[in-house]
Amino acid sequence: MAQSSTPMRVLVIANQKGGVGKTTTAINLGTALAAIGERVLIVDLDPQGNASTGLGIDRRNRRLSTYDVLIGEETLQAILQTTAVPRLTLAPSTLDLLGVELEIAGRKDRAYCLKGALQALEQVQQSNPEAERFSYVLIDCPPSLNLLTMNAMAASHAVLVPLQCEFFALEGLSQLLSTVDQVKKTLNASLTIHGIVLTMFDTRNSLAAQVVADVRSFMGDKVYDTVIPRNVRVSEAPSHGKPVLLYDLKCSGSQAYLKLASEVIQRERRYRAADADLERNEL
Ligand SMILES: Nc1ncnc2c1ncn2[C@@H]1O[C@H](COP(=O)(O)OP(=O)(O)OP(=O)(O)O)[C@@H](O)[C@H]1O
Numbered sequence: 557m558a559q560s561s562t563p564m565r566v567l568v569i570a571n572q573k574g575g576v577g578k579t580t581t582a583i584n585l586g587t588a589l590a591a592i593g594e595r596v597l598i599v600d601l602d603p604q605g606n607a608s609t610g611l612g613i614d615r616r617n618r619r620l621s622t623y624d625v626l627i628g629e630e631t632l633q634a635i636l637q638t639t640a641v642p643r644l645t646l647a648p649s650t651l652d653l654l655g656v657e658l659e660i661a662g663r664k665d666r667a668y669c670l671k672g673a674l675q676a677l678e679q680v681q682q683s684n685p686e687a688e689r690f691s692y693v694l695i696d697c698p699p700s701l702n703l704l705t706m707n708a709m710a711a712s713h714a715v716l717v718p719l720q721c722e723f724f725a726l727e728g729l730s731q732l733l734s735t736v737d738q739v740k741k742t743l744n745a746s747l748t749i750h751g752i753v754l755t756m757f758d759t760r761n762s763l764a765a766q767v768v769a770d771v772r773s774f775m776g777d778k779v780y781d782t783v784i785p786r787n788v789r790v791s792e793a794p795s796h797g798k799p800v801l802l803y804d805l806k807c808s809g810s811q812a813y814l815k816l817a818s819e820v821i822q823r824e825r826r827y828r829a830a831d832a833d834l835e836r837n838e839l
């Protein structure tokens with residue numbers, strides 16, 4: 557079980573390429589972490605709202621959304637919605653988010669709106685024993701390196717990159733890595749790459765195995781051991797408003813996301829131990 561003293565870890569799920577499995581990873585990694593006992597918040601920062609729909613939160617029930625939070629009209633706590641998954645909470649999005657860039661573009665702190673909201677949430681959690689305490693926040697981004705994604709990267713400890721096993725995968729990855737470098741220089745010096753998760757792996761496609769080998773030789777141990785297979789149950793689940801773990805726990809997609817969750821937790825422990833060593837050496 558997640559300890560109440562565990563600090564809140566914020567991971568942004570990003571790739572500027574569309575349809576690579578960002579939302580599927582946010583929903584199902586979030587569900588798997590919750591199944592293992594973590595308290596998880598998924599922040600839907602994509603105007604498409606696919607994470608919200610995939611978690612069964614109907615558009616009619618999204619009166620308040622991440623839009624209201626980014627423009628500073630609501631706190632994150634005010635917009636949270638419980639989901640059918642125990643320990644998994646959602647901050648939903650609506651199409652209003654499409655207009656948020658224009659609304660906040662003139663603000664000096666425009667890249668830090670989400671960070672401010674998450675800090676306020678953490679403070680409430682720390683000061684109020686009744687408040688829900690999250691150990692993981694997963695932010696689902698749109699397929700673009702726009703101000704929404706910049707807000708997510710500025711607010712996060714680390715980036716988790718879903719990469720589809722296809723020919724152009726590495727090309728898109730280089731662009732994302734240089735953006736992360738840019739963000740480190742400007743918005744968030746401590747941002748790291750948590751890991752790269754290869755998605756939609758198709759055993760019948762010989763090219764897919766080559767892509768996996770290429771990405772591993774380019775990125776080394778930043779690539780998670782777990783590879784998410786292409787699995788029809790994974791793609792069916794959102795139309796039922798359910799994570800695949802609730803839709804079909806035994807299918808290969810669910811099992812892969814459970815494995816990924818335990819790898820994420822193991823990496824977290826390693827990173828934390830390394831940070832503690834660093835602090836000790838600095839003293
Ligand atoms: N492992 C998988 N097996 C089968 N289908 C998958 C798998 N992962 C994702 N899909 C399907 O691929 C499509 C794209 O996935 P997803 O919506 O997660 O990508 P995305 O990166 O969030 O897209 P966008 O950039 O539009 O936000 C969806 O229809 C999803 O159901």
Ligand SMILES: [Mg+2]
Nearest residue numbers: 578579602606
């Ligand atoms: Mg998406």
